Structures are given as C-alpha cells and as structure tokens.
Amino acid sequence: MEESPEKAQATRFSHESQLEKATPDATHHVMTGFDTSLESLPDGYFTSSFFIGTMLAAALGLLAGVAGFGYAAPVLAIINADIGPDPNLAWVGLVYTLMLAVFLTLVGRVSDVFGRRWVFAGGSCLGVIGSIICAVAKDIPTLIGGTTVIGIAAATQVSFPIVVGELLPMKYRFYGNALIFIFAIPGSGFGPAVAQGFITHTSVGWRGIYYLLIAINGTAALFWILFYHPPTFHMKHRSGKVMEYVKTFDYVGAFLFILGLLLFLMGLNWGGSTYPWKSAHVIAAIVVGFMLMVAFVLWENFAPASFLKDPLVPMHLFRNGPWVMSTIVLGVGAGMYYAFAIIWPSMVAVLYTNGDPMYASILASLVGLGLLAGEIIGGLLATPLGKTKFQMMFAVLSAGIFFGCVAVCTPDTKALACGLVFMGCFFVGWVENVCLSLTTIALDDQNEIGTGAGVAGSVRAAISTISQTVYVVVLSNRLTSTISSQVPPALVAAGLPASSVVDFLTAITVGTPAAFAAVPGISADITAAGLRAYKVANADAYRTVFLTTIAFSGLALVLSCFVPNVEDRMTDDVAAALHNRNDEKTVGS
Incomplete structure (x- = not known):
C-alpha cells in the first residue's frame, strides 16, 4: 500500500529545490507533496480546454453551492405560505448548515485518498438531484429533504480551494481563489435580489430559484466530467488497491x-x-x-x-502552528461576518425600506457584495503586498472598527449604516480569502491539501455557529426588552387605548394596512408614532449586537498576530497536474 520510492522522490524534490532558492534557511520549511513545477509544465497547459474547463467547473460549482441556500433563505416565508405552513420551516436552513459543516472534512479526506474527479463531479450531480426535489416540492418536509441533498453537494462545491490550490503554482493560489469568487456574485452577492426578482417578476415564482440551480449544477457537472482529470487513485497509490483502502478507511x-x-x-x-x-x-x-x-x-x-x-483527521495537522492559526482566524472572522448576515436583512426591512420587499432585498445584498469584494480584491493583492500576518492584522482591525461603528446608526442614518456594513464585510472578505488560501499553503505535506482545507472548513462552520448563537440570543433578549419598554408608552402617549397595544404589536407582525385598520382606537398619527417607536426600539436592540461583535473582533485581532507570513512559500511548485483523458501524460505534453 506504500508508494514506490520513485514516486515518493518525485513528490519531494521539487519544493526542496524551490525553497532553497527562496530562503537560505530552507531546512525549517521543507514541504513535500509536489508533482511538478511551473517551468516543467508543457506550453499551453494553462490555456488548454482541460484547465479552463476545470476552472469553470469550480466557478459554477461555487455559484451553485452558495446559491443553494442563498436564494431560498430570503423568501422562506413566502415558500412557507405557499406549500405550508409548517412549524419545521427552520429545518430548511438548519440541514443545509449541518450537511455543509460535516461533509467538508469528509470531502477533503476522501478526495485525498481516492481521487477528486468523481467526488466533485458527483457533488454537482447531487446538486441537480436536490434542486429537482426542491423545485417540485409540495410540502415543507420535501423541501427539507431536497435542501439536505443540496447541502451535501455544497460541501464539494465550496471546497474549490482544494482543486484550484493543487492545480496552480503556490505563488498563484491567492489569485486563483480570488478569480473563482467572482462567479459567486450572482449567488451570494445578489442572492436576495435574485430571489425576490423571481417572486415579483416571473410566473414561476419561488420555484424558478431551483430551476436556475438545476441548470447551474448540471452545467458544472458536465464540465467536471469532460475536463477535470486530476491524478487518479492508481496514480496516487501505485501499488495499492481500492478495496484495501476501503477496508482500512x-x-x-x-x-x-x-x-x-x-x-x-x-x-x-x-x-x-x-x-x-x-x-x-x-x-x-x-x-x-x-x-x-x-x-x-x-x-x-x-x-x-x-x-x-489511515485516520480521518491526522492529528499532526494541529501541531502545525501556521495552519492552526490560519484556520482559527478564518473561523473567528466568519463569526464577525455572521452578525450582519443574520441581523442586517431584518434590520433593513424594519428600519429602512418602508415595506418594499424588492428594495429590502437590494439593501440586504450589501452584506454578500461587501464580503465578495473583499475576497476578490484581497486575494488579488495578497501576493503583491506580502506579509500576510500584517495584512490580517490590518483587515481584522478595520472590520472591527466598521462593524462596531454600526452601533451608532439610527432609523435616520440609512446611508451611513449601508456604508459601514459594506466596508466591514469587505475587510472580513479580505480575511476570508487570505486565511482560506493559507489553510492550503501552510500545509507541509501538499498530499493532504484536501484534508487540511476540509477540516478548516468544518472548524470555521463550528465557530460560526457559536457566534451565530450568541448574536441571536443577544438580539432576542434585547428586542424583548426594548420593544416592551419603549413601544407601549409611545402608543399610549399618542392616544391609543392601553387595551389596544397588543393589537397594534400584532398588526406590526402582520404588516398589512388592513391589520392596522382593525386596531381599536387607531389613527394615522398614532400609527406613525407607534411605528417610529418600534423602529427606535429595534435600532437599540441591533446596537447591542453590533457592540457584541467587538468581542469577536478583539479575539480575531489577537489571533491574527500569529498568522504566518508565507513569502518563502510563494514558489513555482505545483501539487498536481491535469492529465489526458486516456493516459497519464500531463495535458499538452
């Protein structure tokens, strides 16, 4: 089951020689697991249909993965009204998050051992199946089942740094991830607007979301199958047999x-x-x-x-300090972002849109757009700027300042709130791409790139869930306090009978003119006073959440001081090369 000495030597020689050129103290940074180098690749390799097709497969896969729930989440209430109502609606989002968190590690490890081609192609095929199930769903349990399949598929699709990382020279990994993130803009950046557009402007309604996902997943699957030919199991384990590895998994x-x-x-x-x-x-x-x-x-x-x-997670990963710190900062940075991914959509709906769902969806998109802008620009600048440790310290500090400053916003400061949120998410995106790339760059054995990136993704999901829980608990407790202490006195002072206060709060929840008209003793002036008090009470509650992000920002800032600088790893070495369909020769040779 061991690799041949010739193969082992081939995977070691490249980086040792490259790193000796990069730093005089290479003995402290020796890396293994490289198959070739930039100068050894055939001319035209990066412009071949195989390479371009693989990059497009990864890009479309990422789009499908983030849109798999990004499109549905903003319109779940509308879906529930159509095929529900069902008290288990929350499971639609929960199963997606759970499947993603759990299967990221499995995808990485299984693809490291058995090969990546059919893992990633199979993921997009699962995306097609899950989208079909959701598109024809006639009740919420069916939608939950379809989203479960979509979540498993997304675990392969958001694992694109594994594919991009091993196919590109080390010095181009930041660039590669940045370019792939561009394709996530329609899914993550404009997700709420796209979803609302289907509801407002098409006859198919919310099901159109899943029709679109079927097309994206199907195209990605086709590209994976036609163009993605990485090292096979036989090329990874010359003397090994599949069943031997299956038995010892x-x-x-x-x-x-x-x-x-x-x-x-x-x-x-x-x-x-x-x-x-x-x-x-x-x-x-x-x-x-x-x-x-x-x-x-x-x-x-x-x-x-x-x-x-053959352990699922080699514990020596956690003795790799640079990888550990990159992984933790990745998770804590995401924890800062989730305060706004969760809170911002409801904040804009209550404070800034006056009941216009399309306008609300556009403002809600600022969070995803800011994050993606940071991921793209940060990735493009990471290598030229160098000193990733100091980049992360600056980006985390900037994100923390912008996020904390949102606490000063009121119902009358829409432009300020939008600007602060966008810039905060921008710097979190910078952290996200750099640390995501570092979780593959910091590995000493590039044969474990799938495992390293997969475990990092699961750790990120766990930390994000903890932060999300904190934010939701803080907001829930504060809303209960601020609304009960501020809205009833304002209504009574405006002339509403005390016996009608509960009816007014119920009308706010319903949100229709008929609901407000049914409140005993209501008038236009009372309605205006009550809605103003409700907005102020919500703003006060949101303020507490934004102040809570300071704790996560402070922790991330301290941890970012230990993120590695990786200039010595920005070499020409390539972990894996694509081969022809019918032989083991590198594409173009």
Whole structure:
C-alpha cells in the first residue's frame, strides 16, 4: 500500500529545490507533496480546454453551492405560505448548515485518498438531484429533504480551494481563489435580489430559484466530467488497491465525527429558538455531541495501529502552528461576518425600506457584495503586498472598527449604516480569502491539501455557529426588552387605548394596512408614532449586537498576530497536474 520510492522522490524534490532558492534557511520549511513545477509544465497547459474547463467547473460549482441556500433563505416565508405552513420551516436552513459543516472534512479526506474527479463531479450531480426535489416540492418536509441533498453537494462545491490550490503554482493560489469568487456574485452577492426578482417578476415564482440551480449544477457537472482529470487513485497509490483502502478507511472516526458535530451544532441552533436553552433536547444534544467529539479526538490520537491505519483527521495537522492559526482566524472572522448576515436583512426591512420587499432585498445584498469584494480584491493583492500576518492584522482591525461603528446608526442614518456594513464585510472578505488560501499553503505535506482545507472548513462552520448563537440570543433578549419598554408608552402617549397595544404589536407582525385598520382606537398619527417607536426600539436592540461583535473582533485581532507570513512559500511548485483523458501524460505534453 506504500508508494514506490520513485514516486515518493518525485513528490519531494521539487519544493526542496524551490525553497532553497527562496530562503537560505530552507531546512525549517521543507514541504513535500509536489508533482511538478511551473517551468516543467508543457506550453499551453494553462490555456488548454482541460484547465479552463476545470476552472469553470469550480466557478459554477461555487455559484451553485452558495446559491443553494442563498436564494431560498430570503423568501422562506413566502415558500412557507405557499406549500405550508409548517412549524419545521427552520429545518430548511438548519440541514443545509449541518450537511455543509460535516461533509467538508469528509470531502477533503476522501478526495485525498481516492481521487477528486468523481467526488466533485458527483457533488454537482447531487446538486441537480436536490434542486429537482426542491423545485417540485409540495410540502415543507420535501423541501427539507431536497435542501439536505443540496447541502451535501455544497460541501464539494465550496471546497474549490482544494482543486484550484493543487492545480496552480503556490505563488498563484491567492489569485486563483480570488478569480473563482467572482462567479459567486450572482449567488451570494445578489442572492436576495435574485430571489425576490423571481417572486415579483416571473410566473414561476419561488420555484424558478431551483430551476436556475438545476441548470447551474448540471452545467458544472458536465464540465467536471469532460475536463477535470486530476491524478487518479492508481496514480496516487501505485501499488495499492481500492478495496484495501476501503477496508482500512476510518469508519469509527467518521461515525464519531459526523454524529458528534451534528448533535453539537443542532443543540446550538435549537437553543432559544426551537426549544428553550434549559430543555432536555438542547442540553442533551450539546453535551452528547461534545462528548462524542472528545471521543473522536481520543480515537484519532490513541487508537492502536491495527485498528486505525489511515485516520480521518491526522492529528499532526494541529501541531502545525501556521495552519492552526490560519484556520482559527478564518473561523473567528466568519463569526464577525455572521452578525450582519443574520441581523442586517431584518434590520433593513424594519428600519429602512418602508415595506418594499424588492428594495429590502437590494439593501440586504450589501452584506454578500461587501464580503465578495473583499475576497476578490484581497486575494488579488495578497501576493503583491506580502506579509500576510500584517495584512490580517490590518483587515481584522478595520472590520472591527466598521462593524462596531454600526452601533451608532439610527432609523435616520440609512446611508451611513449601508456604508459601514459594506466596508466591514469587505475587510472580513479580505480575511476570508487570505486565511482560506493559507489553510492550503501552510500545509507541509501538499498530499493532504484536501484534508487540511476540509477540516478548516468544518472548524470555521463550528465557530460560526457559536457566534451565530450568541448574536441571536443577544438580539432576542434585547428586542424583548426594548420593544416592551419603549413601544407601549409611545402608543399610549399618542392616544391609543392601553387595551389596544397588543393589537397594534400584532398588526406590526402582520404588516398589512388592513391589520392596522382593525386596531381599536387607531389613527394615522398614532400609527406613525407607534411605528417610529418600534423602529427606535429595534435600532437599540441591533446596537447591542453590533457592540457584541467587538468581542469577536478583539479575539480575531489577537489571533491574527500569529498568522504566518508565507513569502518563502510563494514558489513555482505545483501539487498536481491535469492529465489526458486516456493516459497519464500531463495535458499538452
């Protein structure tokens, strides 16, 4: 099952020689796992149909992955009104998040061992299946099932840094990821506007979202199958057999990891929303999930070699300081962003749009657009600027300042709020792309690029879920306090009978003129006073959430001081090259 000495030597020689040119102290930074180098690739390799087709497959896959829930999330209430109502609507978003978090690690490790081609092609095929299920759904449980499949597919699709990273020279990885992110703009940047556009301007309504996803996933799958020919299992393991690796796969570790992470994240998502925090459902899910994750770590570290020949997550990854710090900053940075991904859409709907759903969707898109702008520009500038440690310190500090300053915004400062949110998300995007790229660049063995990127993605998801839970709890508690203390007195002072206050608050929830007209004792002046008080109360609650981001920003700033500088790794070495359809020769040779 071991690689031949010739193959092992081929994967070692390249970077050792390159790094000796880059730094006089190469012995401290020796990397392995490279198949070739830029100067060894045939002329026309990067303009070949195989390479361009693979990059397009990765780009379309990312678009489908982020749009798989990005399109549906803003219009879930409309979908629920059409094929519901169903009390389990929240599971539509939950299953997507859970599948993504769990399967990122599995996608990375399985593709490292067995080859990537059919993992990524299969992911897009699953995206087609999940989109079809959702497109024809006649009830919410069917929609949940389809979104589960879409979430599993997305785990392969957002893992594009694995493909891009190993096919490009080390010095081009930041650029490659930045260019792929451009294709996410219609899905993540304009997701709310696209979704609302289907509702407002087409006869197919919300189902049009999934028709579009079928087309995108189908095209991506076709590109993967036609053009993506990375090293096969046989090329990775010359003397190994597939069934030998199937038999020795870490099934125990996979079981502990999947169940543990699922339960832990489910408990966090349930708390305070589906069930009270003190309920048995929440406590049991969090505690049992945490214990299973502890058991997983113990298994990976101490299981006898006779039982564990190929661990799901090699624990030596966590002894790689640069990789660990890049991964944690990636997660904490995402935690800063999620405050606005969750809060901003409801904030603009309440404070700044006066009930216009299309305008609300456009303003809501600022979060995704800001993040993508930072991912693209940050990726393009990362290599020329160098010193990624200082880039991350500056970007985290800037994001924290902009996010914290949103706390000064009121119902009358729409332009200021939009500008601050966009710039905050821009700098988080910068952090996101640089640290995402670093999770592959910082690996000492590039044969583990899938595992390193996959585990980093799962860690990011776990940290983001924790931060999301904090924000939701803070907002819920503050809204209860601010609305109850500010809105009723304002209504009574404006002349509304105290007995009608509850009716007015109910009318706000419904949001229709008929609902307000049915409130006893209502008038235009009272309605205006009540709505103004409601906006101010909401602004006060949002302010607390934005101030809460300072804690995450401070933590991220401290951690960013330990992000690595990687100028010495910006070499011409290439981890893997595409080969022809019917032989093992590099494309173009």
